[in-house]
Amino acid sequence: MHNADSPQLTAERTPQGVSLASERVDAQQEQGESWLRDWVFRRNCSMSPQQLMVFFASLSVVSLMVAAIAWDVGGALVMPFTGIELGSVAIALFVYGRHATDQERVRLSAQQLQVEWENAGVVQTVSFNPVWVRVTLPDSGLIEVTSAGKTAYIGRYARPERRAVLAKDLRAALRAL
Numbered sequence: 001m002h003n004a005d006s007p008q009l010t011a012e013r014t015p016q017g018v019s020l021a022s023e024r025v026d027a028q029q030e031q032g033e034s035w036l037r038d039w040v041f042r043r044n045c046s047m048s049p050q051q052l053m054v055f056f057a058s059l060s061v062v063s064l065m066v067a068a069i070a071w072d073v074g075g076a077l078v079m080p081f082t083g084i085e086l087g088s089v090a091i092a093l094f095v096y097g098r099h100a101t102d103q104e105r106v107r108l109s110a111q112q113l114q115v116e117w118e119n120a121g122v123v124q125t126v127s128f129n130p131v132w133v134r135v136t137l138p139d140s141g142l143i144e145v146t147s148a149g150k151t152a153y154i155g156r157y158a159r160p161e162r163r164a165v166l167a168k169d170l171r172a173a174l175r176a177l
Contacts, residue, residue, distance in 0.1 A: 041154075063085065
C-alpha cells in the first residue's frame, strides 16, 4: 500500500477562523450541505491512469518495432515473447491504474460527519451524527470513527506518524461544533 508523504488537506482558513473547503461551493450546491471541514487523502502515485496509457502505448510501439526488425532478420520467436511481455505489462499497469485514484475523504458539517473512501472505483460512504462520534487511534494504526453501532477506519493514505495529528484535529473540529 502506498502512503502519501503529505496528506492533502483541502481546507483553508478564512480571516474569521472558520474552515472552508476549496471545493465546498460545488458540494453545497449538489448536496445542499454546508461542509465546515473537508479532509482528502490520496494514494501517493507517481503516474495517473492517463499517463500509464501513454507510457504503455509508447512501450508497445518501441517493443513491436524491435520485434518486427528481429522477425525480419530471422528471429521468429521474438514476436511471441514480445506479445507475452506486453500482455504481462498491460496486466500489471491495469491493476496499478485501478488503484491510482483511490482516496479517503472526511467531511464535517454541523449535521453530520461523512467518511467516504474509494477503492478501485468503488465508493463507500458512512455518515455519523457529529455529536455522538468517538474518534480513537487503536494499536491497529488506523483511526477508528464510531457512533451508533457504525464504524469507519480512516488514515490508510496518511503516514503512520501523521495519523495521531489527524485524530487530534478531527476531535478538535468535533468539539468546536
